[in-house]
Amino acid sequence: MNRLVIDLEALRHNVATIDAWMRAAGARWTLVTKVLCGEPTILRALAAMGVRSVGESRLANLDDVTTAMPRAEIWYLRPTHPSAVAAVVAHCGVSLNSEIETLRLIDAEAGRRGVLHRALAMVELGDLREGMLPVHLPAFCEAAQRLRHVRLVGLGANLGCLAGVLPTSEHFAQLALYRELIELKLGCRLPIVSAGTSVALPQLRAGRVPLGINHYRIGEAVFLGTDLVSGGTIPGLRDDVVILRAEVAELKRKALAPSGELGADAHVLADPARGRLGERGWRALISIGQYDAECGGLLPLDARHVVAGASSDLTVLNLGDDAGGLRVGDDVGFRLRYAALLRLMGSRYVAKVVQGAAAPALELAQERLGRRRPGRGAEIISMPRRDATPAAHGGTA
Incomplete structure (x- = not known):
């Protein structure tokens, strides 16, 4: 029988290890779960480990994530398209944005639901995926500040996700500087600067990320341990999750x-x-x-x-x-x-077959903003x- 074997003990090891790195850097992080395709058994295991902040990009998974992890705050990682606004506001506490017209739709939907939605402004730093050019950032943030049911809580960027541009200390410093300039110009506070994905972990471990970068969105390194800079596995992580x-x-x-x-x-x-x-x-x-x-x-x-x-x-x-x-x-x-x-x-x-144990829970640096049968202790959670x-x-x- 063809099967994916998911080892919860290995998963817990990687979650705990990455969390220790975050704590040492004074940072928070969101665990990107989109690769799980809403698989409830693994999501529940992550909840049992103490995961309270997760990132998703598929609307079809949001119900499953909400049900399996009722205490978790969900970040919507795709730029929200207008037809997705209702689902994003209903399920997600935070979204990443670069279009002010869409953010106005989010504001209107949040008003109808009587909730406050939090948003990050995404900035283009060279990888040419989502994000506005820095020259447009002040106008975007000023318009966002006028919204009643959306709170702009920070800036974000993606590197290494499309063109493969590797993040440098200069990229990070640039984004941290933009945060300072916007705070001075608008007289507001932007507590989150989310510039890191799995590709940033080697620099984080080496102490080459400025203190102003205080949030990371990590997925691939959790589930595969991959070093996206030099290849192979990041030392300290397991590659057999x-x-x-x-x-x-x-x-x-x-x-x-x-x-x-x-x-x-x-x-x-x-x-x-x-x-x-x-x-x-x-x-x-x-x-x-x-x-x-x-x-x-x-x-x-x-x-x-x-x-x-x-x-x-x-x-x-x-x-x-x-x-x-x-x-x-x-x-x-x-x-x-x-x-x-x-x-x-x-x-x-x-x-999909799950083996191993996830308990006990961790105190993570996260916050709410066929012929062979599976081995002993394994649970088949999805059959072909x-x-x-x-x-x-x-x-x-």
């Missing part, structure tokens, strides 16, 4: 390089592993494909295995000269990159559909 266990559907000794003329729609992921013409080796097919995961983000636990390619329903592993005792029906394990984890968590064809993945079309099977 989520492991994919995939079943071998075919095991054959074959040529390592294809024969015949190749078309443009090839599905090879690892060219160096294809081998020279005539070279042979063991190849295993697993029943996970691009339908289920971004297969370039599957990282075999066995260093001898190489992901050679993937179609919609299958991924091919080169095993080398020795199959290592592997048989059809056995499992092979993978760590994951973030894009692969996102798609796997959202796939209804892959089971019994009907198989729909047949692929053309040459993608």
